[in-house]
């Protein structure tokens with residue numbers, strides 16, 4: 001039964017809403033039973049908090065009210081799902097997620113669920129239940145793709161956006177993928193998943209640029225699994241939204257794999273960014289680097305939980321975690337909790353964290369060259385992000401990030 | 417007609433409530449070079465920071481004018497725009513900001529729009545060459561991981577790119593090798609000797625007479641405990657090299673007694 005356009009829009013998260021959603025869009029790539037199970041888990045699981053929110057933190061995941069949420073658009077144009085290139089070259093599949101199981105069954109099943117098990121996470125489960133956007137990207141063994149694959153997701157109208165991005169990089173294949181989260185009207189809700197599987201000797205650069213509207217809420221879970229000698233460069237920029245939650249976990253499951261994880265955010269206005277990263281060294285001779293740069297201005301709030309987990313089986317693992325936070329206003333606040341859990345011997349693990357304001361000596365140095373204090377602050381703050389920005393793929397993207405950060409810096413309320 | 421020169425009179429300054437400069441009088445004419453010498457901690461850098469407006473240094477009395485303009489009430493960037501430059505004893509590093517971008521921003525700030533990008537590039541390359549500096553420094557982050565000598569050369573590069581009216585070189589010679597010292601000497605001499613109207617004045621803070629072989633000072637001042645206790649010709653530098661500061665310290669003690 002197709003819903004009529006004048007039928008009232010279903011609000012709230014419920015089995016009835018899920019049933020209506022499935023009826024509207026068909027089964028898709030996630031089996032119906034799995035969706036209902038996911039919905040049940042969403043209802044049952046607590047919202048996992050990695051760090052206790054500070055006093056100035058205003059968005060509590062456990063207290064979100066979904067009664068007004070529109071989980072799908074009865075008219076079916078809820079979501080804008082952009083994919084480039086339109087005609088991928090041989091050996092490269094770029095397909096809307098919902099059609100992936102039907103059209104690319106073997107490839108889809110070889111990847112789906114290998115890096116991501118939504119079973120332990122409330123919002124990952126929600127994203128599975130209501131998945132309504134997404135992309136399946138598959139690279140056959142040995143394929144070398146030089147142009148980046150660009151995926152963009154945007155909430156339209158009242159309906160929430162639940163994208164599932166599944167990327168499978170075959171043995172010895174190489175690619176760059178850019179995931180963009182954009183736009184969204186006031187109150188827009190994004191809750192999504194990214195699952196990345198890189199096979200032996202595969203190389204993937206995966207970048208996320210979250211630039212949703214200033215009143216959007218985004219909650220994303222991203223998980224990657226690396227095979228022997230696989231390389232992943234994962235770079236995430238959380239720039240937009242009013243409340244952005246970003247949870248990343250990379251598992252290095254075989255010797256020789258290497259992960260470089262970069263994240264940056266800049267909380268301005270009343271923005272809240274909640275970032276957690278975890279690298280799990282499952283086997284030995286695995287390497288990882290985590291670089292996080294965050295800044296806060298105005299009443300911006302941020303928190304970061306960064307974990308490096310080296311299992312007992314991971315002798316010879318080499319991990320580095322660096323996290324630097326910059327506070328540009330007295331009302332901005334960033335909490336940072338780096339952690340190391342090491343169960344193996346003979347490992348190298350380093351972590352270093354700083355939180356601070358712009359140094360007066362740097363400001364004075366720039367001012368002594370004729371640069372105004374305001375310009376000097378902007379220049380130094382932009383420079384602060386630069387070591388993270390240079391880890392994103394492509395000069396065009398890097399310039400875009402610099403421009404976004406610069407715009408935030410010029411818009412910030414000048415401290416009294 | 418305003419009085420040209422960097423004119424400092426009765427300047428007193430304090431750091432964290434403690435008086436360091438106890439009345440400094442000094443006149444630096446365009447095209448002249450003065451050397452300022454004195455033992456560690458005597459207040460030489462404090463004078464440099466007080467003149468350039470470092471927020472930690474509080475001027476409590478006296479005046480300083482640059483070609484007639486009272487600079488003490490100005491923000492540091494305004495002083496730079498008026499033509500004042502400090503080559504730092506310990507230049508700050510600004511990670512993430514490239515040398516090229518920084519120098520470009522500084523040039524833009526001090527002399528807006530006077531050089532199109534291509535001309536700017538030409539100029540910075542020729543100045544790098546003059547200072548025997550590697551062009552590969554340009555994309556590097558400002559002073560980040562630079563050697564002591566590289567930092568000092570970068571100060572000189574900025575001096576050459578900004579062409580101030582009055583420059584204070586705070587121990588720029590310390591840490592420089594002989595070749596760099598010679599390059600600094602010719603750079604200073606060139607800027608001092610430009611057309612009369614543009615000739616720059618230099619206050620060279622140093623511990624060693626060596627740099628004064630390359631740039632012949634018109635005057636040498638000795639600072640002890642926040643005061644200039646003696647001024648004289650270049651020969652004063654050699655006296656200090658030979659006898660140290662003890663004789664001058666006694667003068668201070670005698671004067672105070």
Ligand SMILES: Nc1ncnc2c1ncn2[C@@H]1O[C@H](COP(=O)(O)OP(=O)(O)OP(=O)(O)O)[C@@H](O)[C@H]1O
Pocket residue numbers: 431432436454455456457458459460461462463472505
């Ligand atoms: N920012 C500061 N905080 C505290 N004390 C300071 C500061 N700057 C200068 N001082 C003190 O003021 C005095 C003069 O210091 P200054 O740096 O001017 O000496 P200087 O003549 O440049 O010495 P040097 O030859 O070692 O460079 C010293 O006793 C120093 O400790």
Ligand SMILES: [Mg+2]
Pocket residue numbers: 460461462505586
């Ligand atoms: Mg000094």
